[in-house]
Amino acid sequence: MSDGHHEELGFWRKYVFSTDHKVIGIQYSVTGLAFLFFGFCLMMLMRWQLAYPNQPIPLIGGLFGDARAPGGIMLPDFYNELGAMHGTIMVFLGVVPLAVGGFGNLILPLQIGAADMAFPKLNMLSYWSLFLGGVTMFGSFFLEGGAAQSGWTSYAPLSNIAPSGQTAWLIGMIFLITSSLLGSVNFIVTTIQLRAQGLSFFRLPFFCWAQFVTAFLLLLAFPPLEAAGVLQLMDRLADTSFFMPDGLVISGEALDISGGGSPLLWQHLFWFLAHPEVYVLILPAMGIVAEVIANNTRKPLWGYRAMVYSVIFLGFMSFIVWAHHMFITGMGTAMATFFQTTTMIISIPSVIILTALLLSLWGGSIRFNTPMLFALAFLPMFGIGGLTGLPLGLAAPDIALHDTYYVIGHFHYVVAPGTIFALFAGVYYWYPKATGRKMSETLGKLHFWPSLIFMNGIFFPMLIQGLNGVSRRLADGGATYDFAGAVGPLNRMQSWSAWGLALAQIPFIINFFMSLRAGEKVGDNPWDATTLEWAAPSPPPHGNFTTEPVVYRGPYEYSVPGAENDFTPQTQEG
Amino acid sequence: MLIPHIVKPRPDTGLNNGKLGIWLFLASEVMLFGALFATYLMLRMGSNDWPLGTKYLDPMWAAINTIVLITSSVTMVMAWAMSAKRNFAKFRLFMLLTVGLGFVFMIIKYIEYSAKFDHHYYPSTHVFLAIYFTLTGLHGLHVLGGMVVNGYLALFGKKHYEQDPEWFTNRVEHSGLFWHFVDLVWIFLFPILYLL
Amino acid sequence: MGKSHAEISRHMRVYLMVFGALLVLTAATVGAWKLEFLPAGAAVALALAIALCKASLVALYFMHLSAENKMIYWILALTFVFFLVLLLVPVLTAFDVIAY
Numbered sequence: 001m002s003d004g005h006h007e008e009l010g011f012w013r014k015y016v017f018s019t020d021h022k023v024i025g026i027q028y029s030v031t032g033l034a035f036l037f038f039g040f041c042l043m044m045l046m047r048w049q050l051a052y053p054n055q056p057i058p059l060i061g062g063l064f065g066d067a068r069a070p071g072g073i074m075l076p077d078f079y080n081e082l083g084a085m086h087g088t089i090m091v092f093l094g095v096v097p098l099a100v101g102g103f104g105n106l107i108l109p110l111q112i113g114a115a116d117m118a119f120p121k122l123n124m125l126s127y128w129s130l131f132l133g134g135v136t137m138f139g140s141f142f143l144e145g146g147a148a149q150s151g152w153t154s155y156a157p158l159s160n161i162a163p164s165g166q167t168a169w170l171i172g173m174i175f176l177i178t179s180s181l182l183g184s185v186n187f188i189v190t191t192i193q194l195r196a197q198g199l200s201f202f203r204l205p206f207f208c209w210a211q212f213v214t215a216f217l218l219l220l221a222f223p224p225l226e227a228a229g230v231l232q233l234m235d236r237l238a239d240t241s242f243f244m245p246d247g248l249v250i251s252g253e254a255l256d257i258s259g260g261g262s263p264l265l266w267q268h269l270f271w272f273l274a275h276p277e278v279y280v281l282i283l284p285a286m287g288i289v290a291e292v293i294a295n296n297t298r299k300p301l302w303g304y305r306a307m308v309y310s311v312i313f314l315g316f317m318s319f320i321v322w323a324h325h326m327f328i329t330g331m332g333t334a335m336a337t338f339f340q341t342t343t344m345i346i347s348i349p350s351v352i353i354l355t356a357l358l359l360s361l362w363g364g365s366i367r368f369n370t371p372m373l374f375a376l377a378f379l380p381m382f383g384i385g386g387l388t389g390l391p392l393g394l395a396a397p398d399i400a401l402h403d404t405y406y407v408i409g410h411f412h413y414v415v416a417p418g419t420i421f422a423l424f425a426g427v428y429y430w431y432p433k434a435t436g437r438k439m440s441e442t443l444g445k446l447h448f449w450p451s452l453i454f455m456n457g458i459f460f461p462m463l464i465q466g467l468n469g470v471s472r473r474l475a476d477g478g479a480t481y482d483f484a485g486a487v488g489p490l491n492r493m494q495s496w497s498a499w500g501l502a503l504a505q506i507p508f509i510i511n512f513f514m515s516l517r518a519g520e521k522v523g524d525n526p527w528d529a530t531t532l533e534w535a536a537p538s539p540p541p542h543g544n545f546t547t548e549p550v551v552y553r554g555p556y557e558y559s560v561p562g563a564e565n566d567f568t569p570q571t572q573e574g
Numbered sequence: 575m576l577i578p579h580i581v582k583p584r585p586d587t588g589l590n591n592g593k594l595g596i597w598l599f600l601a602s603e604v605m606l607f608g609a610l611f612a613t614y615l616m617l618r619m620g621s622n623d624w625p626l627g628t629k630y631l632d633p634m635w636a637a638i639n640t641i642v643l644i645t646s647s648v649t650m651v652m653a654w655a656m657s658a659k660r661n662f663a664k665f666r667l668f669m670l671l672t673v674g675l676g677f678v679f680m681i682i683k684y685i686e687y688s689a690k691f692d693h694h695y696y697p698s699t700h701v702f703l704a705i706y707f708t709l710t711g712l713h714g715l716h717v718l719g720g721m722v723v724n725g726y727l728a729l730f731g732k733k734h735y736e737q738d739p740e741w742f743t744n745r746v747e748h749s750g751l752f753w754h755f756v757d758l759v760w761i762f763l764f765p766i767l768y769l770l
Numbered sequence: 771m772g773k774s775h776a777e778i779s780r781h782m783r784v785y786l787m788v789f790g791a792l793l794v795l796t797a798a799t800v801g802a803w804k805l806e807f808l809p810a811g812a813a814v815a816l817a818l819a820i821a822l823c824k825a826s827l828v829a830l831y832f833m834h835l836s837a838e839n840k841m842i843y844w845i846l847a848l849t850f851v852f853f854l855v856l857l858l859v860p861v862l863t864a865f866d867v868i869a870y
Contacts, residue, residue: 115577116577118577118591118595119595120577181599181602184598184602185595185598185602186595188594188598189591189594189595189598192587192589193578193579193584193587193589193590193591194577194578194579219598219601219602220601220602220605221605222602223606223608223609224605224606224608224609224612226609227606227607227609227610227613230708230712231610231613231708234697234704234707234708238696238697238698238707239696239697239698240697240698240701240704240707240708241701241704242613242617242701242704242705242708257698258698258699258700258701259701260617260620260621260623260700260701261617261701261704262617262620265613265616268612268616269609269612269613272609
């Protein structure tokens, strides 16, 4: 690994424009965490309007100006802006950069025993493309008319006639998509080409498999949205009519356009990405949970092979379910039957993975440390999220539930206490690898328990509201909406839970920064784990491993009868 | 620290990194153009006044451009063959020809676009013209991108060639794969937009 | 690639033959269109069939897909399946609409 002309890199090349996968992974993680926090702040503002409709926002209400909140009272357009940007930022700038860019970059090359990613410069480029996308999205708040306000789905033709924030949204998305495409090529090539000697595909840790399949989803599903973004940019900037039907009339005036386009086309292209995107959000989370559970039950994963086949099948199926988001667009019964059938089929591999993780707990002597608590909480939370999705995947109940708070409750259970808990588990689990120090267990538990309670306080009432027919996009939370009468007061409980959730993150933020200096110093393998990343020094130097690792066994050889320790690292011979 | 399998293929997969990378990139490009072809199909099926390409466009220019791009594909593959035979002078000649033909393609495209604008045919005139300008415009950007990479290899590649001719030849091959893909897209654009 | 010079010379002859075939096929496309001897539907089918032939020639010989690695075939097959889904399914849904 040592080459003769070793040169010391300057500050900028070493920490800012670095090509080292670990630095890039940390850049991704910090960016992702920052945007998660920012997106969360947008949501907390919305929660005020939902709980106390049309009352002035206390303390900070004056900061938003007369165009958004005259007298501190939130205008509907401002509410829409917050809603659209909350969704966009949480999905594309929060969870994906942290789950794929962050953990993928930081951990995947270590787990396969590689010195770096296959294309380090491309890796740097993909981070900076994401960064530009983030700057564009953030900057769009300062445009005339504000940021995008047509929902994170940007349905046409509404989005076509929206103020200029939508243009910024599209340009931002094109940067983000480019970043993901470059990243996914890199992940796939790295996984196929740079595996250590002896590390066959079925010796890969489940986390690597999850990242590998995720990369394929990003690679093949994102380009159609890029195309759709270009088409909508054309519609907005060159007055084309890709998504504009004939005879469109706005405020009593016929639009001066050629017409002949199809609004449904946008939905097809959008959901062709956005459904696989759901799996982009959840697969890395499953990967993290699998690693943490195997490590803390001190047992091999139950049904590793079944899980791997499931994740491959899941990835494949996720490309042919997208139109279950479009059941009420006038779709006929033949197509609806096709899509609800594929949707029911795709739930099978998800259930297999969840069941395998659950059965892995059986008979283990479980260590209840912070990463394990988050990983354990993932199982029922993701379970609720998944099961509440079934009625939405069937055309008949979806007619009643579509666009209600039930949908919001469903996918937030998947992504918030599901994926985000798994990401927290990952942060606590791999923090010692990235820094050489452990995070505090006490603060970790102080973070976990209130988070778990408040998450459910926010999202469970949404399911109830939705079943009562409350629509998801009401700027006053349904105060003027008959259906919301009985379930409207739940909004206050949800909002206080949301603000409580914010307080519950304080121990995490303190823990994250304090542990950099004050955390307990630990060795290379503090969790007594088997996978390759723990064979490298903590933090790993440039080039990662001191000696090139050779793999002799599968990823989860815990408590092997007759073995010397209760864990047998993959690098151990024999 | 050097990443393994940049030049020589990894024994068990039989691939070098760049080859796998460029094919994955092309796979994503297939989906990008696939979405635009799907758009074309949706718009055409949903339209009751879809024009024949000849109503707005001149197929002769496009036929000439088809021949230009096909020829450039041949010069490209010859450039690779010359680099593989370790004949840098001939490689450079064929590569510059490839870039030159790309340039000819872009000039003809420019003439075509100007003729449309002179007749007041804009993307906003009709959805057919909208998809025509979007598809050919995006394709044109790909041609430009290929010209930049090929031009770089032809003009500034000598040093790399002398250090590691095998690695350099791989790069020419990968750049060529992209160039042929751009040609391949045009082969479909020609009948779809101009003739049908 | 570690190919011998003789092998590459053989390749080069193939490239020139493919070049000739591509020119002939282009001429055929233009010719069929100019002469207009086919009904509209058949003309569309013919033009697309010729385009498919030309594309296959480029992919098989210029892009060396006639003798490529198995992994590349798998990736392209997967891509092709999703390409077809993306191309056809939106149009199919446009044909299957409930009456209103």
